[in-house]
Each structure stands twice: as structure tokens, then as C-alpha cells.
Amino acid sequence: MITAPTVSPSSPAVSAADKRVYLPRLWPYRLIGNVLLLILLGFASVGMVIAKNNLVTQKLNSLSDYFYTLTSYLGFTVDDILVYGRNKTAIEEINNIVNTRRGDNILRLDIRQMKSDLEQLPWVKSATVSRSYLPNLLKITLKERRVRSLWQINNAFYPIDTDGAVIRADFVPSRPVLLIVGRGAPEHLNELLTAVEDDNEVFPRIKVANFISGRRWNLILDDVENGITVKLPAEDMDKAWKKLLKLNKTQGLLKRKLTIIDLRFANKVLVKPRRTSDEERLASDAEDESNI
Missing domain, CATH: 3.10.20.310 (membrane protein fhac)
Structure with missing residues (x-):
């Protein structure tokens, strides 16, 4: 007689998890497929829009050409x-x-x-x-553009307009033009002209305006090589210029034989006289003796 095996109460029972059927994981592939499908649909849509726009553009160009042909026939041409x-x-x-x-x-x-x-x-x-x-x-x-001055920089000359802008073009002046020198001179030209241009007696005598250290101006009057150099301050140029005009009117300052008029100080004016021929000869002799 065959007897059924007995199960000991202490033997573990078969768990429900051991009875599960494991299927292949397909959802990542489905996700990737859907993404690729969306991308392809997107490209297809863009292609259709581009093709449609090209057709619209061609149609509009055709209508535009027809319009201009018609209007030219009707007489809308340049006389x-x-x-x-x-x-x-x-x-x-x-x-x-x-x-x-x-x-x-x-x-x-x-x-x-x-x-x-x-x-x-x-x-x-x-x-x-x-x-x-x-x-x-x-x-x-x-x-x-109207030329206001001529700017000399790096052995080149450039015309400057009334706004202080450089005109990048060839220019041959037909009349005397103010020569300005120094970096930054064009940008500060209008400040100078605002201070000195109102005077009709001394202003026309300015031949060169030299912008010094990006701060102030030296003006050369009458002659580029042997004229009077007027040193203006960095601030209150207009007041210094008016002081010069007053001194010239009351004391004839610019009629004197001077090489420098220094207006940089608020409470005084410094001048340097021009050497006479005798003084220049004596100075030259003294220099020669010192070199013996």
C-alpha cells in the first residue's frame, strides 16, 4: 500500500511570489518607438509647412511680377x-x-x-x-557733413564735422581750417568752440588747437611755428578765455611780443616774453661758452 508523504508542520509552504509568470519588459521599447514616431511626424509637418510656404511664396512672387508688369505698362516708370x-x-x-x-x-x-x-x-x-x-x-x-576742423593724428589728417565726428574721406581744404592735434581732440572740439567761438577778433587768429593729455587745450595764435601759445585750464575754459579777451582789450596783451600766455591759474596770468635778436644772440654766445 502506497502512503502519501506527510508534510511536517514546520516545512515552509510554497509562496505566491514563486507562482508568478515573468513576461519580457516591452515598455522601454514602446516608449522609444513612440518618441521616434513623434519626431518623424514633426519632421513631416515641418516639411509640409515649408513646401506650402514655398508654394505661397512662388504664388506671391508671380502676382508681384504681374503687378509690376501691369503698372509699368500703365506708365508707372521712372522719368x-x-x-x-x-x-x-x-x-x-x-x-x-x-x-x-x-x-x-x-x-x-x-x-x-x-x-x-x-x-x-x-x-x-x-x-x-x-x-x-x-x-x-x-x-x-x-x-x-560740414568740415569744422582738420585732425592730425599719427602723421595723418582727417576732416572733422560739426558734431566732432571723423569723416573717413579725402579732403582738400579750399579755405583756412582750424587744425586740431592730440588723441581725443575731435570728441572735445565742441566744448572748446563753445568757449571761444563767440569772439570775432581773437578766435580767427587760432591756427592750431592742441589737446593736452586728454584734459585741456593749448591754442597757437597767428603762426604755427612762431605764434603765441595760449594755455587754457582743464575747467572753466570760457572764464579763462574771457579773461584773455579783457586783458587784450584793456592792455593790448596780444600785441606784445610773447611766446606763452598761461591762463591755467584762476588768480593770475603768466606770460613768457619773446626774445629779441640781441637776447637770442647773447643766449647763443653764453651757450657756446658753456660748451667750451
Whole structure:
């Protein structure tokens, strides 16, 4: 007789966890597949939008060409180009920017771009570009920069306009122009002119204005090599200049044989007399004797 095996109460029972069926983990692959599918859909959508936009662009270009052809046939073509205010700007530079001839469609011209390009020319401070009809005219009005001084730096000369800006163009003065020297001189030119320009007697005698150490000005009157050097202070230039004008009016200071007038001190004026011929000869003899 076969007897069933007995299970001891102390023997462990089979747990529910041991009865689980483990399936392959598929969710990471599904997630990656969904992401790739979304990316492909995104690229497809972008491609469709681009294709649609290209078709729209082509259609708009076609309509635009038809519009300009029609308006040219109706007489909206350039009859003439008028330029006002041109003095120093080369006509070739204007022609290169405008790039328009008689018979071109006047409605097709991009006058805003023309204005922007014209204002990049070195002599042009501002430009106005407009159209008028019957007759069909393209009108260009230039406001050119006016030379206020000539700046010498590193053995080169640059014209400076009334705003103190450097004009990057060739310039041959047709009349005497104030020469300024030193780094930073153009940026501080208007400060100097505001202080000294109102006078019509002494101001025209200024030949050179030398900007010293980025702080103050030395002015050379009458002659570049043998003129009077006027040393202005870094502050209150206008007061020092008025002091000079007063001394010249009451005591004829600028009529004296001087080489330097120092106005840098508020309570005094220092002057250095010019040597006479005899004094120069004696000084030269003394120098020769000292070298023996």
C-alpha cells in the first residue's frame, strides 16, 4: 500500500511570489518607438509647412511680377532722378546705391533701403528719398557733413564735422581750417568752440588747437611755428578765455611780443616774453661758452 508523504508542520509552504509568470519588459521599447514616431511626424509637418510656404511664396512672387508688369505698362516708370544738396559726395557713389534708370518701375523701388545706404556714405549726414508722380520722379535730398576742423593724428589728417565726428574721406581744404592735434581732440572740439567761438577778433587768429593729455587745450595764435601759445585750464575754459579777451582789450596783451600766455591759474596770468635778436644772440654766445 502506497502512503502519501506527510508534510511536517514546520516545512515552509510554497509562496505566491514563486507562482508568478515573468513576461519580457516591452515598455522601454514602446516608449522609444513612440518618441521616434513623434519626431518623424514633426519632421513631416515641418516639411509640409515649408513646401506650402514655398508654394505661397512662388504664388506671391508671380502676382508681384504681374503687378509690376501691369503698372509699368500703365506708365508707372521712372522719368527722371533728381539729387539735391550734393557737394562733396561723388555722383558715382550715389548711382551705385540707387541703381535705377529711366523706364524702371517707380513702385518697385525700395526707397527705405536707398535712404539707409545713402546715409552710410562718408560725406552724407542724412538723406531723404521720395517719389512723385506725373511726372514720375525719384527725388533724393542730401544733407552733407560740414568740415569744422582738420585732425592730425599719427602723421595723418582727417576732416572733422560739426558734431566732432571723423569723416573717413579725402579732403582738400579750399579755405583756412582750424587744425586740431592730440588723441581725443575731435570728441572735445565742441566744448572748446563753445568757449571761444563767440569772439570775432581773437578766435580767427587760432591756427592750431592742441589737446593736452586728454584734459585741456593749448591754442597757437597767428603762426604755427612762431605764434603765441595760449594755455587754457582743464575747467572753466570760457572764464579763462574771457579773461584773455579783457586783458587784450584793456592792455593790448596780444600785441606784445610773447611766446606763452598761461591762463591755467584762476588768480593770475603768466606770460613768457619773446626774445629779441640781441637776447637770442647773447643766449647763443653764453651757450657756446658753456660748451667750451
